[in-house]
Amino acid sequence: MLYCVDCRVDEKLENNFLTLNLWGKPVFLYVIEELFKVRQCKSVYVVTNSDEIRKLCSKLCYEIKIVDIIPTEYPIFLLSGRAVFLTSATIETVINYYEKGNLYSTTKRNTIDFLNFKENISFLQGCEMETVNTFLVTDGRDSIKRTFNLSLKESLVINTRQDFELALVLKKKENNLVLLKKKILERIKEKEKTFQNEGIENGICLIGHSQIDNWDINNINSYKVRNCGICGISSFEYTEYILKSKLLSCVEDIYIVMHGTNDIVYDYTFEQIFVSINNTIEYIRNIKPNSKIYFLKCLHVNGRLDRSNKYIDYLNDYLKLNLKTIN
Incomplete structure (x- = not known):
């Protein structure tokens, strides 16, 4: 399996979220660091059209190969550089689940059918699967397509300003958990x-x-x-x-x-x-x-x-x- 982080700047987005500072680190760095926690991952390809990202990657103490286009070696695990909440544990689960063809990320969202529930605007009656640009695993064969469902948090990719603001809140919560663990261990020692x-x-x-x-x-x-x-x-x-x-x-x-x-x-x-x-x-x-x-x-x-x-x-x-x- 080849591991690749897509750090190409999308000009259609309102900001280059990849290099924005998210509680002390650029967004894309969270993704790279998490990917290197995967036991099977020894090296990572970073595909980017940004000189700033190339420069930042060159300073990292990881085995990183910086390229301009997505490699054509298969199978490949392609991960968005803005998917800051996908964990290494989930990535390993995805790799073990993958068999062949295309496996792409989805998430479940609650929905309402206004045609049948016109008067119940506040009551969600069902759910649907939504494709999200978190990751794709492929061997180059498009004929086989499967999905892997993520939690709403892990499926979050920073595509908008609102996504980034939500990421700030969620990362702060994660940091608080680190502090809480420290306090728990200190209290046990006491x-x-x-x-x-x-x-x-x-x-x-x-x-x-x-x-x-x-x-x-x-x-x-x-x-x-x-x-x-x-x-x-x-x-x-x-x-x-x-x-x-x-x-x-x-x-x-x-x-x-x-x-x-x-x-x-x-x-x-x-x-x-x-x-x-x-x-x-x-x-x-x-x-x-x-x-x-x-x-x-x-x-x-x-x-x-x-x-x-x-x-x-x-x-x-x-x-x-x-x-x-x-x-």
């Missing part, structure tokens, strides 16, 4: 002694995110409390950063677990969230088989765009149905 504390058998261990971590309590009735909550953490991160390293000791007879609220901001299914939460349950069970484990349902939020109370209710119903084995 509470390392609490995690490794043997506690007391006749006590309660609290496990979860900020709604647990911020619970300033030392006792519940006559039970001593050990608070092992971490602000901002998801159940997936709790498993990755705490349980896999066996940082959490389990001595208490009672455990109160609260996860899920921070899971729903990512693209996880309810089943994936359940499996992740159950990792915590199984971790406790393996160490303290006869302990009592109580799971607190996710609480509603107020004014959060990234968390829907309706979605939280659906998740709570799903978890209640599937976490039946908890005492």
Whole structure:
């Protein structure tokens, strides 16, 4: 597979978005850097008609071949230099999915049929697949055409000023996630002694995110409390950063677990969230088989765009149905 980033300036666009600064880097550089994270990718062709892009590419510490036209070697993975949100994981999935012919990117958009729903302008009744200029994989044979559906975020290609403004917001959100991860790891380090504390058998261990971590309590009735909550953490991160390293000791007879609220901001299914939460349950069970484990349902939020109370209710119903084995 030959990998190629299309960095030709499209004169029909209102701006040369390729070289615009997007939170510290030109747009096209995000694409190149992500492509080099693909395990199969060792070198990249950059096709461009821009002297500025040629100059910038020549300074990069990557194996890059700068060309004027798209190579005719096949198969080729051709990626838009303005597709700043397509991830290396998705690219690898696309490569594994590809067989032959043309495979091009699409995304799903909600639609309304005004002929049949004239009075319901605010209610989207269906969806349609829309071709997007994110990527194309081809072996040069046009007779075979298949599509690969992307999320709205990954399908975003900066073709307009509005696209760029949206990219600014989404990249800022990604940067915030990097900062959040740093804070999570720092908080785990701060509470390392609490995690490794043997506690007391006749006590309660609290496990979860900020709604647990911020619970300033030392006792519940006559039970001593050990608070092992971490602000901002998801159940997936709790498993990755705490349980896999066996940082959490389990001595208490009672455990109160609260996860899920921070899971729903990512693209996880309810089943994936359940499996992740159950990792915590199984971790406790393996160490303290006869302990009592109580799971607190996710609480509603107020004014959060990234968390829907309706979605939280659906998740709570799903978890209640599937976490039946908890005492």
